Structures are given as structure tokens and as C-alpha cells.
Amino acid sequence: xxxxxxxxxxxxxxxxxxxxxxxxxxxxSMVIIxxxxxxxxxxxxxxxxLVTPDRGTxxxxxxxxxKQERDAFLARFGMLFQGAALFDSMPVWENVAFRLLxxxxxxxxxxxxxxxxxxxxxxxxxxxxxxLFPAELSGGMQKRVGLARAIAAGPExxxxxxxxxxxxxxxxxxxxxxxxxxxxxMGATAMTITHDxxxxxxxxxxxxxxHGGIVRWTGTVAEMDATSDxxxxxxxxxxxxxxxxxxx
Amino acid sequence: MNMAAGSWLAGFLxxxxxxxxxxxxxxxxxxxxxxLFALEAVSHIFRPPFYxxxxxxxxxxxxxxxxxxxxxxxxFTGGALALQIYAxxxxxxxxxxxxxxxxxxxxxxxxxxxxxxxxxxxxxxxIAAEIGxxxxxxxxxALTTLSTNPMKYLTVPRLLAxxxxxxxxxxxxxxxxxxxxxxxxVTRLDFNSATYLKNTVDFLQVWDVGSGLVKGAVFGFIVALxxxxxxxxSGRGAQGVGAATKSAVVSASVLxxxxxxxxxxxxxxx
Numbered sequence: 115x116x117x118x119x120x121x122x123x124x125x126x127x128x129x130x131x132x133x134x135x136x137x138x139x140x141x142x143s144m145v146i147i148x149x150x151x152x153x154x155x156x157x158x159x160x161x162x163x164l165v166t167p168d169r170g171t172x173x174x175x176x177x178x179x180x181k182q183e184r185d186a187f188l189a190r191f192g193m194l195f196q197g198a199a200l201f202d203s204m205p206v207w208e209n210v211a212f213r214l215l216x217x218x219x220x221x222x223x224x225x226x227x228x229x230x231x232x233x234x235x236x237x238x239x240x241x242x243x244x245x246l247f248p249a250e251l252s253g254g255m256q257k258r259v260g261l262a263r264a265i266a267a268g269p270e271x272x273x274x275x276x277x278x279x280x281x282x283x284x285x286x287x288x289x290x291x292x293x294x295x296x297x298x299x300m301g302a303t304a305m306t307i308t309h310d311x312x313x314x315x316x317x318x319x320x321x322x323x324x325h326g327g328i329v330r331w332t333g334t335v336a337e338m339d340a341t342s343d344x345x346x347x348x349x350x351x352x353x354x355x356x357x358x359x360x361x362x
Numbered sequence: 363m364n365m366a367a368g369s370w371l372a373g374f375l376x377x378x379x380x381x382x383x384x385x386x387x388x389x390x391x392x393x394x395x396x397x398l399f400a401l402e403a404v405s406h407i408f409r410p411p412f413y414x415x416x417x418x419x420x421x422x423x424x425x426x427x428x429x430x431x432x433x434x435x436x437x438f439t440g441g442a443l444a445l446q447i448y449a450x451x452x453x454x455x456x457x458x459x460x461x462x463x464x465x466x467x468x469x470x471x472x473x474x475x476x477x478x479x480x481x482x483x484x485x486x487x488x489i490a491a492e493i494g495x496x497x498x499x500x501x502x503x504a505l506t507t508l509s510t511n512p513m514k515y516l517t518v519p520r521l522l523a524x525x526x527x528x529x530x531x532x533x534x535x536x537x538x539x540x541x542x543x544x545x546x547x548v549t550r551l552d553f554n555s556a557t558y559l560k561n562t563v564d565f566l567q568v569w570d571v572g573s574g575l576v577k578g579a580v581f582g583f584i585v586a587l588x589x590x591x592x593x594x595x596s597g598r599g600a601q602g603v604g605a606a607t608k609s610a611v612v613s614a615s616v617l618x619x620x621x622x623x624x625x626x627x628x629x630x631x632x
Binding site: 159162163164184185188189191192193195196197199200201202203212213216217218263 | 411413492496499500501503504506507508509510
């Protein structure tokens, strides 16, 4: 279980997180929604230790994430970045097998390549893609390669940072379906950041809305549709009028 | 009126002193951060894991692919130096010292300094641009989530490769530069080829070459350090990466010239 308790983070005078409290149960798919610049990515990066909170605690299975042995801690995670964040100096298969080519999970290159090709197949990409470089792929293919990299080492927890941003509706649907399938198949805990309500409905077991640096609302997708919370209603229906200012 | 004037003067002085102090404090803070970055990078050189593949690629990028530019710079510099020394020496009948001065000039100063500056232009910029782009596209964060320390994976191989390959480049540059002087001496200044070479070999001492190689290693460290530091601290977007690239080249060049003076003081002041 991942638990955030009273997490604060500011960048200079900009207070981004203002006391975030959130729990994500093991095997649960939690989707975080909220306007741009509300600190969703900062929250996710705080869990991974990429950003250090100013105050508050973040625990994984009851242990403070900042006090855990880094390699063992990070080995439990996979992450799909917003822009895929593929390493453009290496071919696709080396990107996917990155963890398997170095460090504690190191395997022989031929074996790592086999795993990479299998993971690429899992996300719907053929073996011919393995030797291409990221710059030769479309945005959708890059996202799929990023997804293959995130699941390559069989993580227990997977983070998805805006997985469908910049993709056409069909490719968004494909990525959403893949995420749902993979999370269910692997039994992984998932935390997804998105603005895309189609993604929310496809991926989420639970939804949390971040606004003003705090988690303003949490519940299931059905509860989200039924809630009278004006912030949630404004956001999910994309209305310009409401408590969330349209000019920020 | 007097009180108002006094208050204005105090405000003015505070403004002037503040204006002078802020950049100085900023500079000191930056020096401190760069020093800590360098110390951390050096400490990682001696601690596993080691990324040999990345080190090999860095050796190729920094050393091998810099050979043409260093070679071209050295040959033209050696030739020009021979012409200048001949013309200058002619004023007091000292034309015969061309081989010796070309050799000592290339080995002690021009080989390492020009080699360092050319590599700074070529390598510090490319390292800063590459790492800066990786930072703004979240590739550095991705490295961390993949249990890979960016300092070990990106900085250490480049730092080590530049420190080890630049002395080799300087050695090659020295040889090519001296050859450039010999070529001009023999073809344009009527020197006897064998005499020119004998004078060069007889005059040059081991420390003349050795000091240049040590300078090369220091300059290589500076080039990679500035490239990595500015890349890792790049601002957002294309403008941020562009600024990081420019700063890497400028700071590496200035530090090379400053370090050259300091090393020359240490090595050769009587």
C-alpha cells in the first residue's frame, strides 16, 4: 500500500502540494485528475523520490520511501513518462531491456533482447521495431515502447504520467486498453495521472482529484459521476464556469 | 531636508552595495555547487557499478572524433608559429631557433591550450546539449526510475574519457604541430630537414612534453565537467538547452585559460 500523509512541497514561492493525504491499496488502479499545474506530477515524483517533499511522509507498505534502499525500492516500480522519455541514443530493444542489461537484474544480452521482443509483442509491436531508434517511431509507438519498458522487469507498482496526451482517440483507446489489461494481468498497483476522462473510465478503480495542493475528492468512477462536488463536476464535464478558475 | 538627503544616500549606497554583492554571492554559490558536483563525480569513479560500454562510447566521441579538428588546428598553428618566429628572430639574427621555439611552444602551451579549446568547443557543447535535452525530456528522471544513477551513467564515463583522452590528443597535436613547423621551415624558410629535426629532438626535454600532457588531462576534466554540469542544470525548453550549451563552452574555455596560467606558474616559475 502507498500512503501519502500531509505532504507539502513548494518551489520557491509556489506552494504546489499543500498537505496531500492519499492511500492506494495493493492491486488498485488509482487515477489522479486535476487541472494543469496542480501538482499531480510532483506528487507522483515525490513517491518515487525524484522530488523530496518539504514536509509529510510517504510510505510504501508502511516504510518511509526516503529511508528505503534505493535500488531495491526502485526495482519495485515501473513508470511510463508523459513523453515516453525513451533514450534516443539506443535502439528500441535496449530501451525496453534497459534494466535487464545493467545493475542487479542484469542478464546476458541475448536473453534481455528476447524479453524485450516479448514485451514489445505484448504492447502490440512486432520484432521489426526492436532495432529501430526512438526517433523513427510515431508518438503512439513511442508510448507503447515506454509501456513495454515500464513492465519489462515485472514491477509491482506502475506509474503512468498522462499516458494518452498527444495521441489520437483511437491510439488513446489502444493505450488505455493495454494499461487496463497489463495492470489486471500483472496484478500490479497502478497510479495514473490524466486529464483524459475516457482514460479515467477505462483505467480507474478509484479516482482522486487534486486541487489547490490537496486531494479534494476520492471515490470510484460511479461515485465520481454521482458526486455533487462542484470541483469534480466542473472538471469531468469540462465547464469553463465553476469554482476552478479558467484562467490560471 | 538633511534627513531626507541622508535617507536617500543610505538607500543609494545600500542599492549599490547590494548590486555588487549579489553577483559575488551568486558566483561563490555557483563555485560551491560546481565543486560539490565535481567531488561527487570523482567519488563515483572509484565506486561500482562502472558503465564500461558508456565509457567506451565516450572515448570514441570525445577522443577519436576530435582527432581531425585537433590535428588541423595543430598543423596550421605549427606552420604559422614557424613563420612568426622566423620573422621575429630575423630582427636580431636568431632565425636558427625556429625548430626549438616551435617545439617548446607547441609542447608546453599551444598544443594543450588550443587542443583544449577546440575540444571544449566540440565536446562541452555536445555534452551539455545531450544531457540538457535528456533533462528536459525527462530521460534523466527515467534513468533514476530504472535504478540507474545519472551521475554514474552520464557524468562519470564522460569525465573519465575526457581526462584520459585529452592528453593523447595533446600528444598527437604536439607531433602534428611540430611537423607543421618543420614543413614550413623546410619548404618556405630553407631549413635543412635533418638539421631541423635534430634541433627539435635535441632541445625538447621530457618535462616539456609531460607538462603539456598533464595540462591536457586537467583541461579534459574541465571540458567534461562543464558540459555535464551545465547539461544537468539546464533550464526548460529549447532556450534552456541553448543557454546551457553556450555556458558550457564559455565557462570551459575561460577555465582552461585560467588553469593554464596556474599550471604554468606551478610547473615553470623559477
